[in-house]
Amino acid sequence: MTSKGPVFFKQNRLGLAGRRFTLYKFRTMRQGAHDVLSDVTDLNSMTTPEFQKKKKQWITPIGRFMRKFSIDELLSLSTSSSAI
Numbered sequence: 001m002t003s004k005g006p007v008f009f010k011q012n013r014l015g016l017a018g019r020r021f022t023l024y025k026f027r028t029m030r031q032g033a034h035d036v037l038s039d040v041t042d043l044n045s046m047t048t049p050e051f052q053k054k055k056k057q058w059i060t061p062i063g064r065f066m067r068k069f070s071i072d073e074l075l076s077l078s079t080s081s082s083a084i
Contacts (some may be wrong), residue, residue, distance in 0.1 A: 009024070026071065029058045076082070
């Protein structure tokens with residue numbers, strides 16, 4: 001709606017006992033944000049105000065609304081419960 005790309009965000013994660021599962025969420029950031037933001041060499045830099053400002057620039061207007069009310073997490077709840 002406010003940015004081009006798929007509605008859903010797909011990510012592979014490790015669950016209980018190291019089992020892999022695919023997590024689906026509503027996409028709240030512009031396409032390609034995960035690739036740019038996950039290219040962090042130092043995990044401590046993720047907590048800096050500069051990184052947080054950079055991260056906020058990638059969030060779509062609808063994504064901001066969805067995050068505020070945790071709507072983007074609804075799919076991940078159903079995905080993670082089926083992975084157990």
